[in-house]
Amino acid sequence: xxxxxxxxxxxxxxISKRAIDAMMPFLTEDYGNPSSLYSLGQKSKVALENARKTxxxxxxxxxxEVYFTGSGTESINWAxxxxxxxxxxxxxxxxxxxxxHPAVKNTLKYLGDNGYDITYLESDKHGQISLDALRSSLRxxxxxxxxxxxxxxxxxxxxxxxxGKLAREREVLFHTDAVxxxxxxxxxxxxxxxxxxxxxxxxxxxxxxxxALYVKKGLLLQPLIHGGGQERGKRSGTENIPGIVSLxxxxxxxxxxxxxxxxxxxxxxLISGVLKIPRTHLTGDPINxxxxxxxxxxxxxxxxxxxxxxxxxxxxxxxxxxxxSDSLDPSHVLLALxxxxxxxxxxxxxxxxxxxxxxxxxxxxxxxPGIVEKxxxxxxxxxx
Amino acid sequence: xxxxxxxxxxxNPRNVxxxxxxxxVGEVGNAKCGxxxxxxxxxxxxVITDVRFQTFGCGAAVATSSIAxxxxxxxxxxxxLSITNKAVADALDxxxxxxxxxxxLAEQAIKAAITDYYEKQGIDPTSHVGCDMQxxxxxxxx
Ligand SMILES: Cc1ncc(COP(=O)(O)O)c(C=O)c1O
Ligand code: FES
Numbered sequence: 001x002x003x004x005x006x007x008x009x010x011x012x013x014x015i016s017k018r019a020i021d022a023m024m025p026f027l028t029e030d031y032g033n034p035s036s037l038y039s040l041g042q043k044s045k046v047a048l049e050n051a052r053k054t055x056x057x058x059x060x061x062x063x064x065e066v067y068f069t070g071s072g073t074e075s076i077n078w079a080x081x082x083x084x085x086x087x088x089x090x091x092x093x094x095x096x097x098x099x100x101h102p103a104v105k106n107t108l109k110y111l112g113d114n115g116y117d118i119t120y121l122e123s124d125k126h127g128q129i130s131l132d133a134l135r136s137s138l139r140x141x142x143x144x145x146x147x148x149x150x151x152x153x154x155x156x157x158x159x160x161x162x163x164g165k166l167a168r169e170r171e172v173l174f175h176t177d178a179v180x181x182x183x184x185x186x187x188x189x190x191x192x193x194x195x196x197x198x199x200x201x202x203x204x205x206x207x208x209x210x211x212a213l214y215v216k217k218g219l220l221l222q223p224l225i226h227g228g229g230q231e232r233g234k235r236s237g238t239e240n241i242p243g244i245v246s247l248x249x250x251x252x253x254x255x256x257x258x259x260x261x262x263x264x265x266x267x268x269x270l271i272s273g274v275l276k277i278p279r280t281h282l283t284g285d286p287i288n289x290x291x292x293x294x295x296x297x298x299x300x301x302x303x304x305x306x307x308x309x310x311x312x313x314x315x316x317x318x319x320x321x322x323x324x325s326d327s328l329d330p331s332h333v334l335l336a337l338x339x340x341x342x343x344x345x346x347x348x349x350x351x352x353x354x355x356x357x358x359x360x361x362x363x364x365x366x367x368x369p370g371i372v373e374k375x376x377x378x379x380x381x382x383x384x
Numbered sequence: 385x386x387x388x389x390x391x392x393x394x395x396n397p398r399n400v401x402x403x404x405x406x407x408x409v410g411e412v413g414n415a416k417c418g419x420x421x422x423x424x425x426x427x428x429x430x431v432i433t434d435v436r437f438q439t440f441g442c443g444a445a446v447a448t449s450s451i452a453x454x455x456x457x458x459x460x461x462x463x464x465l466s467i468t469n470k471a472v473a474d475a476l477d478x479x480x481x482x483x484x485x486x487x488x489l490a491e492q493a494i495k496a497a498i499t500d501y502y503e504k505q506g507i508d509p510t511s512h513v514g515c516d517m518q519x520x521x522x523x524x525x526x
Binding site for chain 2: 300301302304305308309312321322323324326328329330341342345377378379380381
């Protein structure tokens with residue numbers, strides 16, 4: 001296998017050149033602890049605060065509303081677990097959707113097992129949730145709404161600004177998991193009307209193991225992680241300076257590429273090419289979708305087999321099939337769309353970045369039909 | 385995560401396809417992940433002379449079906465019945481533990497086909513097959 005065609009950018013991205021260049025000094029010469037007084041330490045401190053300013057500019061927030069964390073997952077855990085504590089006198093009801101990433105889903109499950117009452121709004125066949133359903137789910141004891149900005153498996157972009165408006169009217173805190181959105185689509189916190197927004201470095205060209213949380217000024221969120229008092233007492237642990245610097249540099253780079261017209265064009269070319277394969281369906285919202293995500297189900301075949309055959313041609317992709325998950329359950333997101341277990345089994349997600357080319361798409365469109373055909377010829381469900 | 389042998393069988397599966405004139409057919413479904421395996425047999429004088437399979441499932445499911453068809457071909461019915469899922473997995477140089485249930489599917493598919501063979505001969509299969517075809521491996525789908 002010579003060339004790799006990387007179409008799994010929703011899983012993680014290549015680290016952007018700018019991120020590597022920006023981070024390198026902090027992996028080599030500039031290793032000081034930002035809490036130290038001497039110049040070497042202060043160099044790290046300056047880099048940290050500059051990174052915070054960069055992130056704030058992109059989010060349209062103030063720098064002191066941005067906190068760095070160890071991952072998107074940590075940001076989400078912190079946001080949800082601490083937001084509900086702020087409102088514990090008001091009640092124990094949380095509203096979310098049934099297509100959230102496990103980072104949100106399992107945090108809510110944990111809270112549900114510990115006395116909280118969770119309403120999961122049902123998505124429609126495109127992965128959209130209804131504002132009316134949200135409105136009628138709101139109760140006097142509702143303390144938090146958490147709905148993702150965009151879905152990682154099917155690329156659907158949700159109506160965050162409208163949800164936020166409703167949350168404001170009803171004085172309910174609103175968190176959004178924007179891990180797939182930041183650096184891909186506009187995510188100005190004022191336009192989105194959010195109180196809390198989580199994202200992650202490695203989905204936008206930064207390194208793995210660094211995330212950030214936007215916390216609206218005035219929300220006195222308690223820390224999730226206690227210790228030496230870094231991040232203004234809110235998130236302890238010596239700051240991951242190389243990671244934070246990479247996140248900020250990658251974000252600046254990513255935002256510079258927006259709107260991702262070229263990525264969108266390649267995505268649409270991929271979608272129309274793949275849909276030429278018989279009994280193949282697009283999953284997610286055909287219109288309101290992330291520029292980089294093309295997702296499908298192929299009837300009568302199974303996703304892990306598909307991934308293995310794609311891999312033999314150097315094509316990297318992912319699937320929500322049961323066999324490719326550790327739990328052996330098909331993805332809850334695909335089931336939430338109303339797909340049968342059997343159909344959800346044949347799912348494929350191809351996710352693009354600015355690094356992808358027409359050549360990548362042509363190559364994929366050349367290989368994929370034969371692979372699907374091969375698997376269908378083996379399938380007891382396929383009868384021509 | 386898969387051995388070379390698994391990948392080899394997955395990439396070039398043996399005996400794949402339909403067999404319209406089969407003497408016996410066994411189809412089982414995997415309760416764990418929802419996959420389906422179908423095995424077709426041609427039997428002559430208690431000897432399995434030809435075999436085909438169709439599988440809707442993961443790489444391990446395809447590879448176990450493929451090697452299982454090789455293992456039963458030319459065997460007598462009773463020898464074929466003694467093939468265990470462990471023997472199937474071993475023949476593939478092992479499977480990841482999360483994928484052992486796929487080899488169970490292969491064992492059950494063979495047994496289901498042989499059950500069908502006995503039934504078509506008017507013989508009660510239970511005492512021969514020694515499986516009520518209601519276990520987890522076949523999910524009671526027989
Ligand atoms: C929508 C969404 N939320 C949360 C996460 C978790 O982010 P991280 O890997 O930084 O913990 C991911 C990535 O896997 C994601 O796609
Ligand atoms: S058949 Fe589904 S995991 Fe192997």
